[in-house]
Amino acid sequence: MSVTNLQYLFKPRSVAVIGATNDPRNAGNIVMRNIMAGGFMGPVMPVSSEAEAIAGVLTHPSVKHLPKTPDLAIVCSPLDEVPEIIHSLKERGTRGAVLMGAGFAAMNREERQDIKETILSIANPPDIRIIGPKSLGFMVPSLNLNASLAHSDVAPGKVAFISQSDSLFATVLDWARAKGIGFSHMIALGSRIDVSFSDILDYLGSDPLTRSIMLYVESIKDAREFMSAARAASRNKPVLVIRPGQALDTVLGDLKLRETGDHRLVDAVYDVAFRRAGMLRVENIDGLFDAAQTLGTPKHVFGKKLAILTNGTSAGILAADRLLAGGGELAKLDETTINAISEVLGEDNWSRSNPVDIPFNADGKDYAQVLKLLLKDKNSNGILVMHVPWTAQPDVEVAEALRDALKRVKRMVLTAWLGSGTAEEARETFRRADIPTYDSPTQAVRAFLYMAEYLRNQELLIETPDSLPSDFFPDTNTAREIVSKALEQGRESLTEPEAKDILASYGVPVVETRIAVSAKEAVIAADKLGYPVAIKLRSPQVPQPYDVGGVLLDLETPERVWEGAASILARCTRERPDAYIEGFTVQKMGRRPGAHELFISANVDPVFGPVLAFGHGGMAREMIQDKALTLPPLSMSLAKELVGRTRIATLLKGTPSQPPVDIDDICLTLIQISQLFIDVPQITSIDINPFYADSEGVLALGGKIAIAPFEGHGEKRLAIRPYPRELEECVILKNGRKVTIRPIRPEDEDTHRAFLAQLSDEDLRLRFFGVVQRDFDHKDIARFTQIDYDREMAFIATSMNENGEPETLGVMRTNTRPDNSEAEFAIVVRSDQKGAGLGSVLFHKGIRYTQDRGTKQLTGQTMVENKAMQGLSKKFGFKIMPDPHDEDLVDMVLDMEKADG
Incomplete structure (x- = not known):
């Protein structure tokens, strides 16, 4: 959700313990003793109707009888009493609660969902932020706050630990005490009905007391929120993660995975997600702390x-x-x-x-x-x-x-x-x-x-990715029409010729293929394709025709095709008498002597959405098990990194008897498949096997595509928001110059460096609020050009110069809070481009974008002397007011509901 009100959880000035008791085995007693023993300096107010004092502190009969409103409430009462307690806390104005009471684990799925919805409807996060239910609580040693059920305290330090597991929380605590390691925060998230990994990563990512962050993760609920938060945090400080892997997926895996028994994919997807977020995955607790010590x-x-x-x-x-x-x-x-x-x-x-x-x-x-x-x-x-x-x-x-x-x-x-x-x-x-x-x-x-x-x-x-070929213009309409017709017919998969037509529409070289329902039609199809041909059995009960001798290659005459079709039918009838035979697939032989047999596939993970796989293909694919996974969207750099993680990548570089494979062609195909999954979200899986690759290029021999109805935009399925091409537009400035306004891309690094170099010293000073060095390095420029489109936006104005080369003329940036309540803007136009109305065009673009995404407020700051910026802001309805913390700055604020888009 956001970091809103998390300070009341992790920096409380007062704490109430509800459900406190003198029973030493009860959570209400344990947490009271821990808070008092820790030395927390603020008021601690136990709420109990059973005892006059607990841990030496006088009790209060109810929330409404508390002498002051607590910032944080530790709720140790049974879970069925929690809704009424949350209601009382909300009336008092409490902003944070930790649910430790028993009862959640004993509930079935429907009961858990009911109590979750009831609690959230009352708390209405972020009005009250909730950790749990079924949480051990948390520790903030710098505040001497031990608001947990842990059996011991912990020393202050610069490492934060966030755990989805109660047992790992306690284990890490013991391990750290033995090693003399301290923490800035230790947090047990429990069942995460509100506060999640994403929220904590956003909070700790900018916490000055935290040098590195460690996570114990079993599952993620919202992949896009998690990836955005993790990518943002890992740019600021090391983020390390431990996940049990295949054993966990076997126990807790998705029902479909339980049925198939293939649990390897689940953990592999988590692994690639962690890598894509810039995090480091470690094997065990020892490795977690060893890595944290070095990376710190x-x-x-x-x-x-x-x-x-x-x-x-x-x-x-x-x-x-x-x-x-x-x-x-x-x-x-x-x-x-x-x-x-x-x-x-x-x-x-x-x-x-x-x-x-x-x-x-x-x-x-x-x-x-x-x-x-x-x-x-x-x-x-x-x-x-x-x-x-x-x-x-x-x-x-x-x-x-x-x-x-x-x-x-x-x-x-x-x-x-x-x-x-x-x-x-x-x-x-x-x-x-x-x-x-x-x-x-x-x-x-x-x-x-x-x-x-x-x-x-x-x-x-x-890393700055290589530019995509400028002539990559997929025929999206053709692909969508093929899928739409198949769905109208109630089908869940495409025929092989349909699948190859879609691949060809996205620029993937394919072998021409025809469908035949009989031996006679197979001969006709072969005559049209030209010999030699291959024929393959089509049967929904036989997904792999090779298993029943259902594939024949290099058939060079009509007679051979006729005889081959008859022999396939005979073998299939003998081997699989239950199989319904739909006919044959006939395709022209794709002769590529010495080519490597690879595969490219794509599926939809229930958590992280579309996932691409690449590796060693052919008939032995499942036996060899050489593959690597990645999350779209892809760039050429990311595609090359994917290929490089396979074992066959070594052979693709060439051998004494074979020249190197055209790696760029492989990577381009991966990008084309990635874009196809985004553009046509009705596609649920793609499998290209075999996929030939050699020094001459690539060729798809086999192709399967599964489909299902889908409403909405394809980019919504992705864990990482792709480049928003729909936000591109062309404008003509007052001086007649044609300019493209579009989101910035990683490939813009060189032109953006040139843009910054052409800004005057005065423009740089006003943009960055002081004198700045001009020698921006790769890391600096990468932060400007490689953005998370879910949270940031940078609209650049680009045009061709007199040499026919692209150049950047100006940029408008917005940075949006995770809860979408506010976005901060910054704008700068190249010094020699002022007076043509470009600043107004960029400002208008940024305001419309912020308005369309439902952001409540657009804000910015500028120096008092920057009258031009203030004047431009007033033109668009901003209120200009002195900054209360710095007399050299002014604040600019626009209520988006009143903004003129």
Whole structure:
């Protein structure tokens, strides 16, 4: 929903505990004791009709008898009493509630739905924000607030943990206490009838006390809200997630999945969603904290090459083995580095390679000198320093020497001090200096690989995609007509020729195909197509004709076709006497000697919507199980990343006997299928197998499409909103120049950089409220051009210059709150384009867009001296008022209900 009123949950000034009791086993007693023991500084008001005082605090008989309105209410009463309690709280003006009372787990599905609807109709979120039911509560250590049923408290820290599981909440709490790790927030969401992962991610994404966010996720309810919130949060700070995977999906899976037994797809879709959101998925709780420790530092790695420094040969080998097994690489040391280390340690006293195996009794000075040399070597992306305990060598002294050597060092260095006793003192030395430290080489290497993977996911978030071919103009009307006619006939699937006609309408090269209901018609079809041909059995009971010998290839004469059709019928009758035979599919042989057999498919996931798959195709597809998944919409960069995650991608690069495949053609086909799913939402699945690819291009031999009625726009099915092409329009300025007003695209990075470069110093100062540097890097421009169209909008005015090249003339941006209550705008027009009315055109476009999406208010700020901006705002009905917090600024506010669109 939004972050509205979440501050009353997580920054309350007063708390009421409703259903408090003196029964030590009751939730009302446990949470009272936890709040009082935690030292919360605000009023704590227990509500109980059974006891005069609880945990040393006088009680109140009801909500209406409370001496003041609580910001937060902890409701421990049975769930059937909750609606009346929420009603009382709403009358008092309470804005946040946590539902801990029993009863939800014992209800059946219908009862749960009824109580959920009743509670929400009374609370009317965001009037009252609700965590739960069936929640263990939450902790905010910086406020000394333990509003939970946890068995112990937690230290303050900079990591937030959000859990869908009560047991994981308690487990992580124990684990963190044992490791001395603190938290900014620990939140158990419970059954999530209101406050969800999306809300918390939005809230913590801008929380200054939270450096990184950890999630335990079992299921997501609203994929688009989750993806938008996760993408926004992960741009600001590391977001890590743990999900049980296939075992969970087997137990809790969708009914259809239970029937088929295919639970692999569910977890694979979650996995690709996490990656697409820029998050890092880890395997277990240890990995969660190991990764959080590394990612919480300001030092990053930009690759998988690791240098290892150790005083133990076997320990170094174990670390290297774990690195290589995890997909990492051992950095190759520069010859200059090798010679320099030899001068420090002696030619024969170390390994002269990576791992750098120095003498077992090396002291702190030796470690520090070698480390400094490794830091100068640019061939590694990070360094792991390991130490094996030795009787004559003080662990802490070596650790202190390394700590001193790493002051003001910007490169990533991890440490692993093996053993216990003094090794723990050494690890504490590193912790105090914010140097990542681990108990074992395995943990350290895993943390390094997690960081490399996380940063790769982040790069995908800001990677500028290759431009699509300018001649990609799909024939959407033809595709829609074919699907519409089939639906009118009550069909759930298309014939193979229909499917290929649709694919061809979207630019996918296909083999020409005909349908025949008899052997005679098969011969006629083959004569028209030209020989040689292939024929294939058509029967709804035989989805894979190969299984019954229902496919014949390279038939070169009419006689062979006639005989082949007869033999297929005979075999099918013998093998599957129950099968209804509809006839045959006849297609011209697609001769591509040496081509790779691939597949492309698309299905609709019940949570994340359309999902595309790519991999090794052909008859052995299910046996080989080489595939990768992704979520649309796709760019060329994302399509290439998808292809690169398959095993067959290595072969596609070429072999001594085969030239490389045209990868761009494969990627373009993936984008075409992605766009088809968006444009024709009645399509529920597509399967292209085999899909040939070689150096000459691609060719679809087999094609299946399933359909179902669908009302609404196809983009609504997607977890990530695609580029809104419908918002494009052309205008003519006062000076006669033709300009296209459209949403910004990632491909606009170069032209947008040029646009910023052409702004005058004064325009930049007024736009960014001060002097700014002009050297915008890739990450800066990516933030401007790669936006979440669900939350942000940037309309650019673009036109052709005198050289026939596109250029950006101006931009109007809006950033909308998640609850759609308010959008903030900013506008800037290139200095040499003023006076042609472009500012008014862009302003009008932004206002209409904001109005159409139902936003309540459009606001902006500008400097007091920027009279031109204020004048333009007044023209469109904005109220101009001084900013109460900064005398150099003015606020501009437009009530959208009164706006003239």
